[in-house]
Amino acid sequence: MVFEGMEGEEEEIEEEEGYVKEEEKEYGGAEKEKEMATILERLKKREKKEKAADLVSKLKGKKKVNKKIMPYEIYATSGE
C-alpha cells in the first residue's frame, strides 16, 4: 500500500540456488522420485506465490467507501 509519504517495502528477492543446482544433476530411480517430489513441492510454492501476488489488487472493490474521511489525529503517549 503506497501513497504520498507512505513507503512501499522493497521486495526482498531470495535466490533459489538449490532449485537450479538440483535440476542440473543426473538422476534416476529413488533419487529421481525424491527430487521430483522436491520440484513439485517448489512448483506448488511457486503457484502459491503467483496466487499471492498483489493482495492490493485483489482487495479492490471489496469494501465500500461511503463515509467521509475525517482528519483525525490521536494524541496519545506510549503506554503499558
Place this chain on the structure above:
Amino acid sequence: MRKGVGEGTENKIRGVEQEYPVTAKAGLNPSLLVNAAIQGLKRRRFSRDVKWDTATEVSQEAHEARIASSFGENGCRVYNDMGHLEISTPSYNNPFDAVAYDKASEIYAFIGSKEASRALKKKVAIHKNNVANFFSRAVSSGVHIGKGEKVNTNTYATHGNIITKREACEDWSRVEKALIPWVVTRILFTGSGDVVSGKTIGKEGVKFVISPRAMFVVQKSSLSTTVSRGILNTRDQPHAARKYWRLHDIHYEALRSEYAIFLRDIAQAMVICAFELGFLDDAPEIEDPVSAFKKISLDTQECEWKIKLKDGSRTDAVSILLFYLEAIEKMYEEKGVEGKWDRIGRKCLKEVIKKLEARHVEECVDGIDWVTKLALLVNYEPKSASEGISICNQYALLDESVMYYLGDGEESLKGSCLFNPKESLTFAKRELPQVDWSSLPDRVKYALSNAPEQTREFFKAELLKRYGPHVKSVSWSTMVLNEAKIMLDEPFMLNKEEMWAEMTEGREIEEILSAAKGLYPDKIIY
C-alpha cells in the same frame, strides 16, 4: 470436572487488558481526559470507587502500585494507566464471552468518552487501537512528510492473560521454544493492522503493517512491557495461588472483528493446553524470531510470509501455524477431552489456515482486522500519509456504532466509524455458523453489568453490588471485607453454580460468608 465449569479449554480462565487513547482536539492533558471518562463511568453507575489491594500482588512496574482503580459492575477494572483509559475485562472461560466482554469493554470506553465530552464541554474521542501516529515539525533527524513534517508513532497495548500451570513455565527456555513461533505467526489472523512510522524499518514515510505491535519488539523475552520489549513477557504475577502462572501476553492487539476475537481466544487457549501437556516441545525454531516477526508483519502485498528456521531450512508462517494445528489435533486424539468450544475453535482454526495457505486473504475482509483495514485503504486510495492514518484511526473510533451490539439497529451505524459491526457479524455468522450469534446482544447486555457466571469474578462482583459498604479492598485474587478476608486464589471458586442459591435478596453478609467458608474453609479468614 469442576462444578459450573465445562471441559477442555473451559478450564482456562482468561481476560484482556485494553489501553484506550482518549483524545480532544484542544490538546488537553491525556490524564485529565481519562480521569473525566472514569468519573463519567462512575456517574453513570457503570463502575464504582474501590481500593485496589496491591499488597497481594508482586508489582513489577513501579508506576502500577500508584494507580487508583475503579471496579466495573461486570467485574472489570477501570483505571488511568499512563494517560490511557485502561479496562481489564473480568476473567471468563470461553470464546463467546471473550467477544461479549470485549464488546462490553468497548461500550464502557464509549460511554466514558461521551461523559468526558459532557463534563469538559469539548469533543472527546476514544479509539481502540495500539498506535498513535502524529506529525511534528522536522528536527535534525526523523522522517519528513510533505511540508517539513515528520511522523512519529507512539504505541500502547492490548494484553492477553491466560492461567497456566506454573510447572509448565518454570523452564523459560521451554516456554520460548514452544510459544515464540506461535506469537510470531498467529498475527496472520490476530493482527489488527495499522500504519506506523517508516522509522521502524529505517525508512521514510509510513507503512501499513499486519501487526503494529511486532514493529516495536527488540528481543525474545522481557520483563518490562515498556522498554526493550520482548516477544514474550516474563512477568510472574499469577493473580492466583502459587501453583499457577498467568501468561501475560503483551502482543494481543486491539481487534474489532468478533470473528477474530473469538478465534484468537479459543486458538490461544488450545495452544496453551497443548503447551502444558508437552505437545509443543518440538515446535520449529525460527532462526531470528524478532526480525521474522517484523518481516511477516511488513509483508502485506506478496503475502509470502517467509521464515528461516534455525536448522537453515526455509518455510513460511502458514507452515508453522500448521504445526500448531497438528499438535492441537494430536492432543485431542490422545487425551480425548474436547469441549464444545474446542470443537468449534479447532474447525475454525483449520479453515482459516486453509485460506491463508491458499493465499485467499481477500476472503477475510470483515473477519480479520488487518485485511479489512487494508481493504479500506485500497478502496479509499488515500492521497497522503495523513489520510492513510485517518482511515485507520476512523476504523478504530468508538462511536455510537458500538451500541449496535445492544440491538440498537442500523441508526447506530451512521457515525463516522469505518468498522461496521453489521458486516463484521455477517462474516462471523458465515464462518462460525455453530455459534449462536443471535444471542450476542443479550450476552453483551448481560456483560455490561454482570460478571461471567463460571469464574470467581461472579462472587466478587455480586458481593460489591449487594454489600458494597462492607468491602474495604479488592484485587484479582483477594477481597477484604469488614468481616473477613477472602482468598480468591482458585480461578473458579465461588462461581454462580456454587453460590447462587446462597445469594438471595435480604440475606446478611455473615450468612453468605458462612456458606462460602463451608465450601472453602481455608479461604475465608475471619
